[in-house]
Amino acid sequence: xxxxxxxxxxxxxxxxxxxxxxxxxxxxxxxxxxxxxxxxxxxxxxxxxxxxxxxxxxxxxxxxxxxxxxxxxxxxxxxxxxxxxxxxxxxxxxxxxxxxxxxxxxxxxxxxxxxxxxxxxxxxxxxxxxxxxxxxxxxxxxxxxxxxxxxx
Amino acid sequence: xxxxxxxxxxxxxxxxxxxxxxxxxxxxxxxxxxxxxxxxxxxxxxxxxxxxxxxxxxxxxxxxxxxxxxxxxxxxxxxxxxxxxxxxxxxxxxxxxxxxxxxxxxxxxxxxxxxxxxxxxxxxxxxxxxxxxxxxxxxxxxxxxxxxxxxxxxxxxxxxxxxxxxxxxxxxxxxxxxxxxxxxxxxxxxxxxxxxxxxxxxxxxxxxxxxxxxxxxxxxxxxxxxxxxxxxxxxxxxxxxxxxxx
Numbered sequence: 519x520x521x522x523x524x525x526x527x528x529x530x531x532x533x534x535x536x537x538x539x540x541x542x543x544x545x546x547x548x549x550x551x552x553x554x555x556x557x558x559x560x561x562x563x564x565x566x567x568x569x570x571x572x573x574x575x576x577x578x579x580x581x582x583x584x585x586x587x588x589x590x591x592x593x594x595x596x597x598x599x600x601x602x603x604x605x606x607x608x609x610x611x612x613x614x615x616x617x618x619x620x621x622x623x624x625x626x627x628x629x630x631x632x633x634x635x636x637x638x639x640x641x642x643x644x645x646x647x648x649x650x651x652x653x654x655x656x657x658x659x660x661x662x663x664x665x666x667x668x669x670x
Numbered sequence: 671x672x673x674x675x676x677x678x679x680x681x682x683x684x685x686x687x688x689x690x691x692x693x694x695x696x697x698x699x700x701x702x703x704x705x706x707x708x709x710x711x712x713x714x715x716x717x718x719x720x721x722x723x724x725x726x727x728x729x730x731x732x733x734x735x736x737x738x739x740x741x742x743x744x745x746x747x748x749x750x751x752x753x754x755x756x757x758x759x760x761x762x763x764x765x766x767x768x769x770x771x772x773x774x775x776x777x778x779x780x781x782x783x784x785x786x787x788x789x790x791x792x793x794x795x796x797x798x799x800x801x802x803x804x805x806x807x808x809x810x811x812x813x814x815x816x817x818x819x820x821x822x823x824x825x826x827x828x829x830x831x832x833x834x835x836x837x838x839x840x841x842x843x844x845x846x847x848x849x850x851x852x853x854x855x856x857x858x859x860x861x862x863x864x865x866x867x868x869x870x871x872x873x874x875x876x877x878x879x880x881x882x883x884x885x886x887x888x889x890x891x892x893x894x895x896x897x898x899x900x901x902x903x904x905x906x907x908x909x910x911x912x913x914x915x916x
Binding site for chain 2: 522
């Protein structure tokens with residue numbers, strides 16, 4: 519084996535070794551790497567085995583027609599189109615928060631199944647368009663091409 | 671292809687090709703920045719949801735692409751330096767790591783400024799944001815390693831190894847938004863499905879691509895310029911050595 523071949527094998531060995539180590543680490547930590555859980559991770563048949571009595575982040579879409587403002591208190595339902603969780607929040611609401619939009623709330627789930635949020639963040643999706651295009655899409659019955667039909 | 675690259679690896683030949691390339695790419699970059707920034711900041715519509723904040727995207731997204739692209743080029747140079755001992759490739763790593771770090775910094779800072787009005791937070795530790803921060807630290811490590819040894823060659827070798835090893839982070843950055851739930855949105859343009867049908871309206875895609883072109887030519891111009899000055903400083907150094915010892 520020439521020196522050059524030795525160097526090539528050393529590089530292949532080191533890089534694959536580190537790639538495999540990184541992949542295994544990230545896979546093992548996948549429940550920690552994830553930024554939020556969706557409602558069906560928490561409740562229902564496919565719920566993951568996660569500790570629910572300590573703070574976590576809940577993410578999904580704000581269900582249409584569920585946003586209620588009661589003084590300072592904001593109530594709405596977060597859905598992933600499989601399971602729904604009711605959220606209660608008091609505090610600064612991000613400008614992009616609205617029905618049908620993605621949202622991530624940090625807080626705790628109480629015994630009654632209500633999620634008490636202490637922080638609220640709006641999630642933006644990958645769609646970028648001027649208002650006229652959004653309006654035209656909505657009129658065609660495909661609101662931004664992403665809101666499911668059961669929540670018109 | 672590889673023969674042409676090998677020929678370019680000769681510093682003298684590099685200078686001959688480099689100078690015209692520097693002028694052409696500088697001019698192209700300046701022209702595209704002028705057109706792209708005019709489109710992005712003034713002549714394109716506001717977004718239906720983010721409103722004017724969308725304009726940050728035209729600075730942010732190409733910077734992110736170039737941060738990843740520059741890193742890939744470092745890793746490619748590292749391979750050619752470690753296997754074939756191409757001097758120019760070693761110098762390339764030293765020359766371009768700060769440029770990659772700058773692209774990454776622009777990406778992180780503009781992203782943070784965009785995050786505040788849209789998400790309602792400057793920073794979160796989600797997989798995308800964290801892995802891009804790791805990319806910045808990798809660049810910082812490469813810059814530091816390249817100068818960490820008395821012997822220049824050893825410094826370049828260490829920096830090349832770190833560049834190669836850090837490659838592992840690139841797919842993590844790219845696919846973080848697909849593999850895990852993140853606050854950061856999935857790709858609007860840079861995936862196979864999105865290349866066919868981008869999730870960005872045409873009126874916004876044109877300024878984005880113009881800015882991407884401007885960044886790309888800036889990258890080429892900086893690569894030639896900085897590589898040239900690396901060659902020069904190396905020549906000065908060896909001339910000084912000869913005078914002191916000879």
